[in-house]
Amino acid sequence: MINNKFLTIIFIYLLCSISKAHAYLDPGTGSIILQAILGFIAAAAATVSIYWEKFKSIINKVLKRDTKDNKDITKD
Amino acid sequence: MIDEKGSFRDPAGKIYYENNRIFRKLTTLGVERFSKLKESNIISKSIQKGFLIETKEIEDNEKNNKDLILEHEKIPYISYPYEWSFSQLKDAAIFHLDFHLFLLENDATLIDASAYNIQFIGSKLKFIDVLSIQKYTEGELWAGHKQFCENFLNPLILKSKKGVKFNNWFKGNLEGIETNELNNLLNIFDKLSYNIFVHVYLLNKLEEKYRSRKSLKPIAKNNKKISKKSLMAILSQLRKFIIGLHDYKSISTWDDYSTNNSYSSEDKNNKKDCVTQFCKKNNFELIADLGCNDGEYSILSLENGCKKVIGFDFDINVINKAYKNSNIGNLHFLPLYLDATNPSANIGWYQKERKGFLERANFNAIIALAFEHHLAIAKNIPLNDVVSWLVSLAPTGLIEFVPKEDETIKKMLEFKGDIFPEYTEENFEKYLLRNSKIISKSKVSSSGRTIYEYKR
Numbered sequence: 001m002i003n004n005k006f007l008t009i010i011f012i013y014l015l016c017s018i019s020k021a022h023a024y025l026d027p028g029t030g031s032i033i034l035q036a037i038l039g040f041i042a043a044a045a046a047t048v049s050i051y052w053e054k055f056k057s058i059i060n061k062v063l064k065r066d067t068k069d070n071k072d073i074t075k076d
Numbered sequence: 077m078i079d080e081k082g083s084f085r086d087p088a089g090k091i092y093y094e095n096n097r098i099f100r101k102l103t104t105l106g107v108e109r110f111s112k113l114k115e116s117n118i119i120s121k122s123i124q125k126g127f128l129i130e131t132k133e134i135e136d137n138e139k140n141n142k143d144l145i146l147e148h149e150k151i152p153y154i155s156y157p158y159e160w161s162f163s164q165l166k167d168a169a170i171f172h173l174d175f176h177l178f179l180l181e182n183d184a185t186l187i188d189a190s191a192y193n194i195q196f197i198g199s200k201l202k203f204i205d206v207l208s209i210q211k212y213t214e215g216e217l218w219a220g221h222k223q224f225c226e227n228f229l230n231p232l233i234l235k236s237k238k239g240v241k242f243n244n245w246f247k248g249n250l251e252g253i254e255t256n257e258l259n260n261l262l263n264i265f266d267k268l269s270y271n272i273f274v275h276v277y278l279l280n281k282l283e284e285k286y287r288s289r290k291s292l293k294p295i296a297k298n299n300k301k302i303s304k305k306s307l308m309a310i311l312s313q314l315r316k317f318i319i320g321l322h323d324y325k326s327i328s329t330w331d332d333y334s335t336n337n338s339y340s341s342e343d344k345n346n347k348k349d350c351v352t353q354f355c356k357k358n359n360f361e362l363i364a365d366l367g368c369n370d371g372e373y374s375i376l377s378l379e380n381g382c383k384k385v386i387g388f389d390f391d392i393n394v395i396n397k398a399y400k401n402s403n404i405g406n407l408h409f410l411p412l413y414l415d416a417t418n419p420s421a422n423i424g425w426y427q428k429e430r431k432g433f434l435e436r437a438n439f440n441a442i443i444a445l446a447f448e449h450h451l452a453i454a455k456n457i458p459l460n461d462v463v464s465w466l467v468s469l470a471p472t473g474l475i476e477f478v479p480k481e482d483e484t485i486k487k488m489l490e491f492k493g494d495i496f497p498e499y500t501e502e503n504f505e506k507y508l509l510r511n512s513k514i515i516s517k518s519k520v521s522s523s524g525r526t527i528y529e530y531k532r
Contacts, residue, residue: 004422014084024086024087024188025085025188025220027219027220027221027222029282029283029286029416030278030284031222032217033219033282034221034274034275034278034282035218035221035307035310036217037278038306038310039302039303039307042306043305043306045309046309070081
């Protein structure tokens with residue numbers, strides 16, 4: 001389902017950049033690496049959502065202006 | 077003073093019991109962790125919000141030392157995740173995530189994700205392990221992720237997607253359902269779900285890669301962090317996914333028992349009268365309803381003076397229904413899964429980590445209506461053993477005897493044949509008198525069903 005080479009690259013990259021967890025519970029290497037991937041996805045999603053919100057606000061502004069114009073026309 | 081043998085995994089503290097009260101003695105590590113939380117009032121905030129069990133600091137004057145000791149509110153009956161239905165485990169998982177999100181908002185976090193740290197008080201959930209909470213450090217990973225998957229997520233997926241009851245599997249493996257085992261059972265269509273793909277397939281794949289690594293060189297190096305925002309996003313995504321999981325529908329024998337049974341309305345009223353009178357005259361603190369079905373008689377007991385009821389049934393579908401009824405009425409009624417012929421045993425380290433059914437039987441009374449014949453006839457347990465086991469559970473109670481003339485038993489013996497010559501009411505009475513006194517007996521049906529009140 002997922003390309004093995006791609007997974008290996010992510011695995012090796014993340015393996016070299018993991019901090020020691022000072023906890024009584026062993027979180028498990030797989031879980032640590034997965035969270036690093038998910039953290040990256042979540043951060044990317046958050047960035048995308050910021051731009052999406054900006055885009056939506058621009059669209060809304062345009063639409064609001066249109067609506068206002070329409071209302072003004074109706075009033076006239 | 078009795079030490080809790082199951083309280084050893086986290087070296088920050090240990091639970092012990094004294095005079096029917098529950099205490100937690102904190103080690104230096106625990107004091108350090110707890111003091112930081114006290115500064116930010118997170119413990120009191122968590123109690124106020126209803127997440128955390130009532131906890132107060134006490135001074136250990138008796139021993140005249142400076143140990144930090146906490147006292148916790150007593151849980152009426154400790155239950156384990158393998159005794160919960162799908163809905164109960166699902167609610168516990170959502171509760172756990174909600175609590176973690178609440179803590180993160182308040183600059184604290186959970187260091188584990190054990191389902192055993194959540195307990196039911198009636199239909200309400202409480203987090204019981206105060207030392208699982210610690211001050212949040214920016215960038216730290218979710219230490220309990222793997223445990224959350226094994227304790228909550230995997231059992232829920234197993235039941236929801238495959239219709240496999242998680243209870244007996246969970247009971248056999250204290251830490252829940254392992255990710256690689258679940259991954260082997262799921263098909264490609266199941267794995268198309270983002271959360272299953274990530275938390276089951278991908279997690280398993282990464283773990284497999286790590287297992288096949290030959291090097292013993294430590295993997296910990298620089299500081300790889302995950303932002304709080306990302307962590308909260310992962311928790312929220314999981315929460316949303318779990319809310320969307322539904323129980324796999326399967327029809328069980330007892331699904332519609334409370335509406336489709338062999339009782340006439342007069343028989344039913346007789347039975348209700350017996351339970352009502354028994355509860356009214358005793359005002360029990362805690363009773364067990366064996367074979368509780370959807371909780372009809374448990375709720376009747378609560379309406380007539382009992383303060384708390386723990387219901388038991390071996391049909392997981394009816395436990396779900398009973399839990400729903402308890403939730404609707406906000407009742408002190410906790411239904412749990414129990415196969416009386418193979419009840420929860422002492423398991424875990426030293427066989428003392430999680431206690432068995434008998435070891436936790438602290439009931440003031442039992443009601444066992446239309447129950448004994450499921451052991452004596454359906455499971456071939458000798459009648460004498462059935463009676464002595466029931467009487468051993470509580471000092472007093474109601475036991476319904478179902479005679480062979482009853483339609484239910486006729487059906488049970490249809491193919492089996494009557495291989496139980498000793499199964500007679502006369503013998504039932506004889507065995508009951510060996511173990512207790514008979515306070516009263518009431519015939520409740522035209523087929524000869526009789527409810528006995530016993531007292532040890």
